[in-house]
Amino acid sequence: MQDLTRVDEIVGRYADTKTPLIYILKDVQKEYGYLSDVVLTHIAKKVDIPLSEIYGVATFYSLFTIKPKGKYVVRCCNNAPCHVKKSKEVLEAIKSYLGLEVTETTECGTFTLEFTSCLGLCAVAPVMMVNDEVYGNLTPEKAVAILKDYKMKGQSNA
Amino acid sequence: MDKVTVTIDGIQVTVPKGTTVLEAAKQVNIKIPRLCYHPDLPPVSGCRLCVVEIEGDRLLRTSCSWKCQDGMKINTKSQTVRSSRRMALELILSRHPMLCTECVRNNNCELQSIADQLGIRETRFEYSARPGGIDDSSAVLVRDPSKCILCRRCIQTCELVQSVSAIGLEGRGYNVWVDTPFGKGLDDVACVSCGQCINRCPVGALYEQDHVARVWAALDDPTKHVVVQTAPAVRASIGEAFGMSAGSLVTDKMVTGLRMLGFDKVFDTDFTADLTIVEEGTELIGRLTNGGALPMLTSCSPGWINFIEHFYPQLLPHVSSCKSPQQMFGALAKTYYAEKAGIDPKDIYSVSIMPCTAKKYECQRPEMRDSGYQDVDAVLTTRELAKMMKQVGIDLPQLEPGKYDEPLGISTGAAVIFGNTGGVMEAALRTVYELVTKSPLENVEIKQVRGMEGVREAEIDLNGTKVRAAVANGLANARQLMEKIVAGEADYHFVEIMACPGGCIGGGGQPIPTSMEIRKKRVEAIYAADRALEIRKSHENPAIKKLYAEFLGEPNSHKAHELLHTHYTRKTVYKETVA
Ligand code: SF4
Ligand code: SF4
Ligand code: SF4
Ligand code: FES
Ligand code: FES
Numbered sequence: 001m002q003d004l005t006r007v008d009e010i011v012g013r014y015a016d017t018k019t020p021l022i023y024i025l026k027d028v029q030k031e032y033g034y035l036s037d038v039v040l041t042h043i044a045k046k047v048d049i050p051l052s053e054i055y056g057v058a059t060f061y062s063l064f065t066i067k068p069k070g071k072y073v074v075r076c077c078n079n080a081p082c083h084v085k086k087s088k089e090v091l092e093a094i095k096s097y098l099g100l101e102v103t104e105t106t107e108c109g110t111f112t113l114e115f116t117s118c119l120g121l122c123a124v125a126p127v128m129m130v131n132d133e134v135y136g137n138l139t140p141e142k143a144v145a146i147l148k149d150y151k152m153k154g155q156s157n158a
Numbered sequence: 159m160d161k162v163t164v165t166i167d168g169i170q171v172t173v174p175k176g177t178t179v180l181e182a183a184k185q186v187n188i189k190i191p192r193l194c195y196h197p198d199l200p201p202v203s204g205c206r207l208c209v210v211e212i213e214g215d216r217l218l219r220t221s222c223s224w225k226c227q228d229g230m231k232i233n234t235k236s237q238t239v240r241s242s243r244r245m246a247l248e249l250i251l252s253r254h255p256m257l258c259t260e261c262v263r264n265n266n267c268e269l270q271s272i273a274d275q276l277g278i279r280e281t282r283f284e285y286s287a288r289p290g291g292i293d294d295s296s297a298v299l300v301r302d303p304s305k306c307i308l309c310r311r312c313i314q315t316c317e318l319v320q321s322v323s324a325i326g327l328e329g330r331g332y333n334v335w336v337d338t339p340f341g342k343g344l345d346d347v348a349c350v351s352c353g354q355c356i357n358r359c360p361v362g363a364l365y366e367q368d369h370v371a372r373v374w375a376a377l378d379d380p381t382k383h384v385v386v387q388t389a390p391a392v393r394a395s396i397g398e399a400f401g402m403s404a405g406s407l408v409t410d411k412m413v414t415g416l417r418m419l420g421f422d423k424v425f426d427t428d429f430t431a432d433l434t435i436v437e438e439g440t441e442l443i444g445r446l447t448n449g450g451a452l453p454m455l456t457s458c459s460p461g462w463i464n465f466i467e468h469f470y471p472q473l474l475p476h477v478s479s480c481k482s483p484q485q486m487f488g489a490l491a492k493t494y495y496a497e498k499a500g501i502d503p504k505d506i507y508s509v510s511i512m513p514c515t516a517k518k519y520e521c522q523r524p525e526m527r528d529s530g531y532q533d534v535d536a537v538l539t540t541r542e543l544a545k546m547m548k549q550v551g552i553d554l555p556q557l558e559p560g561k562y563d564e565p566l567g568i569s570t571g572a573a574v575i576f577g578n579t580g581g582v583m584e585a586a587l588r589t590v591y592e593l594v595t596k597s598p599l600e601n602v603e604i605k606q607v608r609g610m611e612g613v614r615e616a617e618i619d620l621n622g623t624k625v626r627a628a629v630a631n632g633l634a635n636a637r638q639l640m641e642k643i644v645a646g647e648a649d650y651h652f653v654e655i656m657a658c659p660g661g662c663i664g665g666g667g668q669p670i671p672t673s674m675e676i677r678k679k680r681v682e683a684i685y686a687a688d689r690a691l692e693i694r695k696s697h698e699n700p701a702i703k704k705l706y707a708e709f710l711g712e713p714n715s716h717k718a719h720e721l722l723h724t725h726y727t728r729k730t731v732y733k734e735t736v737a
Contacts, residue, residue, distance in 0.1 A: 037340045041732045050317070051732060052326030052347070055339035060330045066340065 004042050006031050011046045021049060021057060025064055034065045070105045072150050074098075075116035075129040082118075087126035093140030094128075097147060110154045111147070162228040167235060179221035179232055180208055190234055191243060191272050193250070194309035195222035196358050197673040198659070199318065202310050206246040207272065210234045218242055240276075247276055250307050252283035254361075261305070261362040266670060268360035269307060290328075290335040295343030298351040298367055298518045301325075303335045306363040312336060312355035319659060321634040322465070324349040336363075348468040348731045350633070352461035352657045353515030353539075353666020366515045366667060369536040370546055376507040376535070377420040384507045385495070386421040387487045387566070388412065390428055390577035391513040391662035392540045394683035398669040398676075399544035400554045405679030407687055410559030415552050416511075416543075417560055426562045427510065428569030430486040431576040431585070433705070434458060435696035437722055438480045439589040440713040442652055446625075451475040453628070453643065453650035456582050458482040460520035461657030461666070463726065465633050470640045471728035476653075479723040483576065484510050484517055485526050487566065488533030489721040494709045495566055496529075503529055509536045511543050513577075513665030516657065525724050539667025568701035571602075571694030574687045579631035579661035580607040580614065581684070583654040587618055587625070588695045595621040602694045608685075610660060610678060613638060615650075626650045632659040 010027045014020035024043060029035055035058050044051040058064045076091050095101065098111050105112040121127045124136025128143060135146055163172045166179075169186045178201070183190050193205040201223040209218040213231035218239065221232075233239065251273065258264045290303030310327070313336060317323045324347045328337040338347050356364045376382045397406035416424045442454050457463060457478040466473060481489070487510070492503035510517065514537075520526065521534035538546070547554055562568070572588050575581030584604045591599045606616035607627060612635035618625045628650045630636045636655045642648040658664045660677035663684060688694060696702065710718045 037342075040339070044732065050323030050326070051339045052313075052323045056326040056328060059328045062330075 002032065002036060002038050004039070007039055007042050008046070011043065020047065021054065022061075025054075025058060029064055034068045036066070036068075040066075067103075067105060068109070070110050070112035071154055072110060072130050073112045073114060074147070075114045076102075077117070077119055077121075077125070077127045078115045079118040079122075081122035082126040085125040087138075089140050090126050090128070090138045090143050094143055094147065097144045110151065162226050162230075164226045164228070164230040164232060166232045173226055175226075177226050179210055179212075179219070179224045179226055179230075182226050183210075183221065183232075183234055188234055190221050191275055192222055193268060193272060193307060193360055194311065196309075196311050197675075198358065199311055199314045202314070205250065205307070205309060207243050209239055209242050209246075211236050211239050244276055244278070247272060247278060248281045248283060251278070251281050252285060253288050254307065255285070255287070255304055257305075262365045263362035263670075267362060288335055289333050290337055290341075293338070293341075293343045294367070295345035296349060296351065296367070297345075297522055298515050299344055299349070299353065299356065300365050300367060301336070301344065302363050302365075303337065304363075305361050306336055307361055308334065308336070309360055310336075311358040311360070312364060315354045315358050316349075319354055319632050319634055320350070320352060320465075320657070321637045322348060322350055322352075325355070346733060348464075348729075350461045350464035350468065350657065351516040351519045351666075352464075352633070354658060355666075356515065357664075357666050357668065357670055357672050366539055366542070367518060368542070369518065369538050370542050373509055373536050373538060373546070376509070379507075381505060382507045383422050383499075383501050383505050384420070384509060385423040385425055385491055385566075386416055386509045386511060387425045387427045387430075387484070387491075388416070388511045389484070389513055389517075389662060390431060390574045390581075390684065391665060391668070391680070392511050392543070393574075393687065394577060394663055394680045395513065395668050396540050396544055397555065399541060402555055403679075404676040405683045407683040408554060409687065410561070411554055411557040413562055414557040414560035415547050415554050418552050418557075419546060419550070421509070423563045423566075424560070425487070425491075425566035426569050426573075427483045427487055428573035428576070429566045429699075429701060430483040430490065431458075431573035432570055432696035432699040432702050433486055433490075433722070434480055434483050434576075435572055435582075435585045435589050436702060436706075436713050437486075437718060438478050439586050439593060439697075441478055441480065442586065442590060443593060444714065446623075446651060453626075453648065453653045454478055456652075456654045457724075458576065458582060459516070459655060459657045459662075460514065461516035462633065462636060462655045464516060464519065465636065465657060466640070467727055467729045468731055469637070470644070471730075473640060473643060474726045474728065476643070477726060479719075479725065481526075481722055481724045482517075482520065483573075484512065484537075485520060485533060485724070486722045488521065488526065489528045490705075491566070492529035492531055492533060493721060494705065497709075498565075503531055506531075507536075508534050509538065510534050511538050511540065513540050513662045513668045514658070515539060515666040517667075528721050540665075540669060541667060544669065565701040565704065568699060569691075570696055570699050571688035571691035572696040573699075574691070575684055577661060577684045578663045578681045579656050580609065580629045580654065581661060582656075583607045583627055583629050583652065585696055586652070586654075587627070589697045590625070591618075591620055592695065592697065594623065597621070599695070607654075610674065610681070625652060627652050627654070629654045631656045631661050631664075633657050 100113045126138045160175045173182045190208045192208040203220040203223045208221045210221045211233040293301040393409040397408040455476045491508045496503040518537045572585035614629045663680035664677045
């Protein structure tokens, strides 16, 4: 069971705010990393807004996530310039190496795979990010090699 | 000035201020295509099928939400309008599987008929499936998001009409769909199974769990004695499913149709509606004289029972312990009737025809087995019965009249008005009046409790004793009353609640479409049925008197309690999730 006392504290912070939901969700996500069913249900009861509505907000804004994310979030750019430079092949290689579809997380919690839109680095397309690091001029082999390093890193300091 | 005059396609029309262009067009006999608009709900203006051109306005406007202004010149059929509607529809169709032949709404689908209306013969866009899989976790409803056109009527209905908010939108943009939180399914949320969302869905994305197949199987089984009961509201609506106008009363034809389907006995839920009144009236008098939680709340609407169990469990002691007429009937069919007819109850298959989807849930409740078996085996909605008849070519409007079987088919005018809001209250008062005052009620029509307003109040004089009554229909209205009771601001003695707008005649299992106009016509049919009956007070029903004499003893007797009364379960709005 997740500890909900911090949720209570956050909800309390916005007691005087007219439309507190977005603020609450933002702070709760920061605190817990993601918005779980237990946490959102608790918020629904506290602020007396139906869960269906809160869930709608939580899935509407891309800054919120309802699933726990892996230690390393791999974001592959899928906009046109990267696409022209065969980002799709890179993505396929990553998918098969990690055994994931886009938006999924590995069972061990090491990797999450996501799309991102243009990162403004089209000059070195195709591009991916792993957490805050950017990698350009990718080939399928290069991408997999990079992820291998992360995997080792993940295991060594697990 | 509270009237405005506009010109629609060259025709002048004067309408009250605030009228939308779509409503005004209806008055000059132009039916503007629409997919998201529903007369019961505020417009969301999402589908853009209803667009029109307004002179001097650069943009096309959605007529479902655009208000008429004096002097406005509206064109509902220009080339721009037509091509824009066509584009909107083609985009919707590009995300629709078009599986009409295997769809529950085949032949009664708004998307289908609009595609026909606009003359769509081919589309320009490739099909791309919507996200979200089938949710059949509920015992009552099935949701198929692949067919959803995102009109949001279900979400609005659940939130605004029923104040339940079980479903909402998930995601955004292209990948948005209707879902329950975390995709856990309707069974996981406090959906009360009212089916009001089904009734407003324009397409086959929402429908009831099918009981037709199991009823056919029972009818085909020679070892089964299959009995059927028909709820009051069905007789006032099933004609619509056969193209008859709203308000057609087809009781006798329906009885014939049921016999043709092969039911061994055709009985009437009205019989146990009368019984409910005697039991519930006696219970009310008991509470008024000996104490007990007041106001007493009615218990015949299973969607309402689900609602109060989830949302106001603290008020459950107020709810009458009487089972609904459907379940009283079920318990008696496999005891009293079985005994009388000399049939082993295990061989009886008990079917009910209901305007209601929540009855499918009710019959499966573990408490509803007082005969030693599941008291009611299957529940068909009005729509499902119409389908069964159509499957074998029974043409209801043409049938000769038939009569209900005895004794469980004998009923009074007080029973038939159970079918609409205010009816249970009126029926109960007719009986309570005579039981308390021991003098005959002169005028049985208690008009103070009639009407279609969401909440109504009345005070009835029982020879000096005043009974304060309230009636609510639709759960958002019921919630208002419950809040008053919780706050200690209500001094009623007796409160009638029906989960559906207009009562059972507006039930979630009734023919589609529904609207206030249609519901009012069904109500008229119900009151006409009451007027046509010789006996109009439940306690005067000779079959009920006989039932007490032969079997139950007296109202609220031990045996009556065993078979006809029940208890309720405290529930929560959200399941306590264990992480
Ligand atoms: S919802 Fe309507 S258009 Fe879609 S498959 Fe069913 S009948 Fe056909
Ligand atoms: S059946 Fe009633 S409560 Fe359940 S989702 Fe539909 S409208 Fe809401
Ligand atoms: S399920 Fe039906 S009512 Fe609900 S949004 Fe989809 S099409 Fe509309
Ligand atoms: S398109 Fe990929 S970085 Fe710009
Ligand atoms: S009916 Fe007006 S926008 Fe859908």
